[in-house]
Amino acid sequence: MATEPAGPNQWPPMRTATGVPYGTLHASECMQAFSLAFTYAIAAAARCTISELRSDVEAVDYTVRQVAGHRRYSSSVVDVQMKCTSQDVLRDDGVHWRLPRGHYDALRNPKSYNRKILVVLLVPDDVTQWLTTTPEHMILAGSAFWTCVEGHEATTGSSKTVVLPRHNNYDVEQLLGILHRIGNGGRP
Amino acid sequence: MSVESPSIQDPLPLDVDPHEIESFLRSNGWQRASYVHDVSAIWENVRLDASLMLPFDRTYRDFVPRLRDALGTISAVHHIEQDALPLRIVSSQNDIVLLRADQLTPYDSIPLGEAQILLAGISRMMLVAACSAIRPRPSNPGRRPSAATDFVANDLRLGHTLRGSFVLPIFVHHEDPDPATLDQAQAPWLTETQKAVSGPVAFSRQVVETLATGLDATRELLDPSGNISLDEAVERGTSAEMVESIGAMGQQEGVRSLDLSFVFSHSIPANPEIPSRIVVPRPEAEQVEKTVQSLRRRPIVARNEVIGQVIRLERAKDEEGGFAVIDGVVGQTRRRVKMALSGDAYQLAIRAHEQKVSIIAVGEFSLIRRSWHLTGDTEVRLLA
Structure with a gap:
């Protein structure tokens, strides 16, 4: 792999072991795209649908619905805001994630028709480790954690660090559990 | 999937x-x-x-x-x-009058002055249609009935212009209709069309229908080869003010015709005899002026008559008279009116009610708290 100096949000130019150059997408855009791949993989494996997808380099926002058809109303829906990072934010109790106050207030505001959760996807620092493909498998490297801060106390500071507990893994089973609890009138 | x-x-x-x-x-x-x-x-x-x-x-x-x-x-x-959704939703409780001036629109625009005239014109036409719905008259000088001015003030809204056009949608709001209905079998004086409309029609719908029939009659009046009489046009809702408004709107530069469509709310059964679209070609200024003057010269008959049956009597406390409620037609419009009677007139109303015979009641129409009344110098007589 070439080791040329890289600018902010940039990886140095890279080549495969056989010398073929990689693309030039910036790190943040790679994370955004990888978040989308992760999102669709989880939703598809859970047999759920994604709607209202909006993405930028800061976050990917979408709504997960358990009921596929749109002719019937279902309360089993959850709004997801997903962040992706390779930073070292995982501690013993979970992911520590800093939110600007305005963002935190939006997530903690209980006045919304859909319940909402924050998901943080942790990926390796080395992009070449993100994806492993074999004749039998495709493995997306990374782990995601979630939390719901609706109803939490306001902050007086300019930001708030929220904890996404280690046991809150954002996977197929937990996503379905979230939707099930919401569908029964509960919290995520 | x-x-x-x-x-x-x-x-x-x-x-x-x-x-x-x-x-x-x-x-x-x-x-x-x-x-x-x-x-x-x-x-x-x-x-x-x-x-x-x-x-x-x-x-x-x-x-x-x-x-x-x-x-x-x-x-x-x-x-x-999706584009049609707003109108469909609004029309569940509103009639919609769509006004369009057929003309060239360079740079997707029309002159601002013309837009002002179109808005003023449709507003004036709604007002005089409301006046004609109360009592058809060739012109409406002086003070207009409060029911008409209240209608314009409270029941009309201008919607968004339809995307990619200069169609002005006017929403006419309908309140919940009067739940009292009449057994059609006991209304032999009604035409088949009138029977199809169950119960008296809300005033707001009457105004829209009068606007439609009045504009249709106006179109015929302004047609040099038309042969509608002034009296018939007035009966259908035309007035000098309506003709003047059409003239002002239609004579803007570049206007080829005025196109008005009516979307009737399903909340009130539609009268199939009311036209749903009227196109008035650009009128000749001379013909407009001549028609307006002819209408203004017609005498204004203050009193109107309703032909129908007495469906309810209410005795006054002094037992000398009371109120009669008559379900009948005024011109071509079905209407239920209340009038105060005493003496021989009240006795006649009692007999007509008992024998289920039709009467003619004459007076001035007033709309008071959503109910029609015959007031002023009133009289009743049996229908011969």
């Missing part, structure tokens, strides 16, 4: 009021299954196997996307194009 739900590419119109959406749902066979006051409601349509959540509280963070979800469901279930 795609893991991605169908998303709405073009933003749906989000300035539709949720309560108007409820009126639309109700009139299309939906039922409200649950309701949280001022927050949300769940609506179901069992026959169409559909349900939706309707949000009410705009302070909720996701009010807009949830309203969009509800509109998307309505669009899909009822096969309504």
Whole structure:
């Protein structure tokens, strides 16, 4: 792999072991795209649908619905805001994630028709480790954690660090559990 | 099936009021299954196997996307194009009058002055149509009935112009109709068309119908080869002011014709004899002036008559007289009117009620608190 100096949000130019150059997408855009791949993989494996997808380099926002058809109303829906990072934010109790106050207030505001959760996807620092493909498998490297801060106390500071507990893994089973609890009138 | 739900590419119109959406749902066979006051409601349509959540509280963070979800469901279930959805929803409780000036629109624009004249013209026509709906007259000098001015002030709204056009939509709001209905079998004085409309028609609908028939008659009056009489045109709702308004709007530079369409709300059965579209070609200024002057010269008959049957009597405390409620027709309009009677007139009303014979009642029409009254110098006589 070439080791040329890289600018902010940039990886140095890279080549495969056989010398073929990689693309030039910036790190943040790679994370955004990888978040989308992760999102669709989880939703598809859970047999759920994604709607209202909006993405930028800061976050990917979408709504997960358990009921596929749109002719019937279902309360089993959850709004997801997903962040992706390779930073070292995982501690013993979970992911520590800093939110600007305005963002935190939006997530903690209980006045919304859909319940909402924050998901943080942790990926390796080395992009070449993100994806492993074999004749039998495709493995997306990374782990995601979630939390719901609706109803939490306001902050007086300019930001708030929220904890996404280690046991809150954002996977197929937990996503379905979230939707099930919401569908029964509960919290995520 | 795609893991991605169908998303709405073009933003749906989000300035539709949720309560108007409820009126639309109700009139299309939906039922409200649950309701949280001022927050949300769940609506179901069992026959169409559909349900939706309707949000009410705009302070909720996701009010807009949830309203969009509800509109998307309505669009899909009822096969309504997104562009047509606002009008369809509004028309559940409103008649819609669509005014368009057929003309060239360079740079997708019309002169500002013309836009002002179109708005002023349609507003004036609604007012005089309301006057004619109360009592047809060739002109309306002086003070207009308060029912007409109240109608213009309270029941008319200008909607958004339709995308890509200069069509002005005027919404005519209907209140809930009078629930009292008459057994049609006991109304032999009604025509088949009038019988098709169950019960007296709301005043707001009468105004729209009078506007439509009046404009149609105006079109004939302004046609040099037309042969409609002034009296017939007035009976159908034409007035000097209506002709003047058509003249002012139609004589703007570049205007080829005035095109008015009527979308009748399903909340009130439509009268099939009322035209749903009238196109008035650009009128000749001389013909307009001549017609206006002819109408202004016609004498104004202050008193009108209603022909029908006495359906209810209310005795006054002094027992010398009372009130009679007559269900009948005024010109071509079905109307239920109340009038105070005493002495021989009241006795005649009693006999007519007992024998179920038709009468003619004459007086001045007034609309008081949504009820028609015959006032002034009144008289009643049996229909010969």
